[in-house]
Amino acid sequence: xxxxxxxxxxxxLVILAxxxxxxxxxxxxxxxxxTEPGWPVALWSGNDGLMAEVIRHLRLPRCAxxxxxxxxxxxSGLLLQGITRNPLADPFLLGISGxxxxxxxxxxxxxxxxxxxxxxxxxxAAFAGAQGATLLVLFLARGTxxxxxxxxxxxxxxxxxxxxxxxxxxxxxxFEPLRMxxxxxxxxxxxxxxxxxxxxxxxxLIGFGLIYTRLQAASLNAFTLGEEGAAxxxxxxxxxxxxxxxxxxxxxxxxxxxxGLIGYVGLLVPHMVRLLAGRDFRNTIVLSAIGGALMLLIGxxxxxxxxxPEEIPVGILAALIGTPLLLALLARELRS
Numbered sequence: 066x067x068x069x070x071x072x073x074x075x076x077x078l079v080i081l082a083x084x085x086x087x088x089x090x091x092x093x094x095x096x097x098x099x100t101e102p103g104w105p106v107a108l109w110s111g112n113d114g115l116m117a118e119v120i121r122h123l124r125l126p127r128c129a130x131x132x133x134x135x136x137x138x139x140x141s142g143l144l145l146q147g148i149t150r151n152p153l154a155d156p157f158l159l160g161i162s163g164x165x166x167x168x169x170x171x172x173x174x175x176x177x178x179x180x181x182x183x184x185x186x187x188x189x190a191a192f193a194g195a196q197g198a199t200l201l202v203l204f205l206a207r208g209t210x211x212x213x214x215x216x217x218x219x220x221x222x223x224x225x226x227x228x229x230x231x232x233x234x235x236x237x238x239x240f241e242p243l244r245m246x247x248x249x250x251x252x253x254x255x256x257x258x259x260x261x262x263x264x265x266x267x268x269x270l271i272g273f274g275l276i277y278t279r280l281q282a283a284s285l286n287a288f289t290l291g292e293e294g295a296a297x298x299x300x301x302x303x304x305x306x307x308x309x310x311x312x313x314x315x316x317x318x319x320x321x322x323x324x325g326l327i328g329y330v331g332l333l334v335p336h337m338v339r340l341l342a343g344r345d346f347r348n349t350i351v352l353s354a355i356g357g358a359l360m361l362l363i364g365x366x367x368x369x370x371x372x373x374p375e376e377i378p379v380g381i382l383a384a385l386i387g388t389p390l391l392l393a394l395l396a397r398e399l400r401s
Contacts, residue, residue: 070348073341077355084359085132088366089124093373129264130323131256131365132358135330137271137320139357140278142331143338143349144313147285148306149215155331156195156317159218159310160225162328164198165191165321166252167229170236173248185263188322195318198225199310212303215292218310254327254380256365267319274316275354281305282346289344324365327380329387330357336394 066074090100101107104124107117138156145154156162168190172178178186202225206217237248259267278285284305287295292302320327334356335349342348361379364386368379 066348066351067345070342070352074351074355077352077359081132081355081359081362084362084366085128088128088131088362089120091366091370092119092124093369098370098373123258126259126261126264127256127365128362130259130267131362133264133267133271134256134320134323134327135357135359135361136354137267137274137316137323137357138327138330138361139334139353140271140274140350141313141316141320142357143335143346143353144278144285144309144316145331146335147346148288148309149219150288150291151215151219152336153332154219155328156313156320157226157326157328157331159222159313160198160202160229161195161222161314161317162321162326163226163229163233164201165195165318166326167233168194168197169251170233170248173240173244174236176244188263191322192318195314195321198229199314201225203307203310213306213310215306218306250378251325252380253378254325254383255368255376255378256324256361259323267323270315270319274312274319275350277308277312278346278350281309282350285309285346286344324361325378325380327361327383329383329391330360333387333391333394334360336391340394 090102090104092099092101101116101120104116104120107114108120141161142155145156145159146152151158169187172186172190202218202221203213205221205224206213208214208217233252237245237252240248284295284300287298287300288302288305290298292306295302295305317331335353338349338352338356342352361383364379364383368377368382371377371382
């Protein structure tokens with residue numbers, strides 16, 4: 066990591082810490098927004114009052130879930146844009162998010178599954194759906210000699226995503242109004258409330274993805290030369306393509322299990338990071354993780370308080386903010 070990137074990492078971590086402190090301090094009571102800047106004192110003093118319980122079991126886990134989901138989405142997007150050399154690649158483009166969403170809708174279509182296995186079947190189904198979609202995309206993308214091509218990967222992903230979206234719409238239309246509303250809210254994206262042991266599992270999966278991406282930084286850099294160019298510098302392009310797609314799927318599936326279908330984070334953050342730190346994966350991995358965590362944390366906090374006591378699905382808020390930002394980046398690219 067060069068000096069500029071190291072400075073950006075330090076600055077990003079400071080901003081992220083301040084944003085996390087503020088996110089935990091902001092809450093809603095009696096339909097009104099309130100701030101509790103002294104929450105660390107109430108939490109660490111051993112106080113078992115209402116504020117300490119709310120912070121310990123609701124606000125802190127939700128803040129951690131937003132940080133984890135944002136990190137996973139941004140790094141997944143960075144990986145997919147790197148291996149496909151497509152600046153518009155993200156978990157939605159390759160059908161990963163679509164598979165996760167379809168699995169959750171299927172579970173909601175059979176309520177007895179939730180009664181039988183408990184609430185955790187929902188995030189587990191989302192994660193399994195993401196992996197199933199990835200397996201299908203990799204199978205469809207196989208070309209001559211069983212090799213997976215970038216073009217085949219993108220085309221197969223678009224097909225799977227369109228199929229999953231159509232099937233999700235059909236199934237949701239069959240639900241009764243209350244179940245339809247609950248499912249639609251989840252599909253619109255929203256960070257839920259989780260227990261710490263669930264977050265620990267998510268953190269382990271995301272940590273694995275971050276470590277893999279960092280270890281493969283040199284190989285991922287070689288993909289800027291194309292698959293044939295990567296092979297010329299000693300990189301097994303097919304193996305890296307397979308492994309990176311699976312890791313991106315694990316990251317995206319974990320993010321979907323935490324917050325539903327949230328777009329633009331995996332698409333926008335890698336673009337902004339490359340503008341600041343260049344295209345070297347050794348510099349962009351950590352910055353993307355920080356940027357994604359910061360973007361989703363701020364978005365989730367805003368979603369909680371803007372129309373309090375109602376919540377805006379953070380996926381909708383991300384789209385409303387991300388669209389003009391992406392258009393601005395597009396205009397910049399066209400001018401240059």
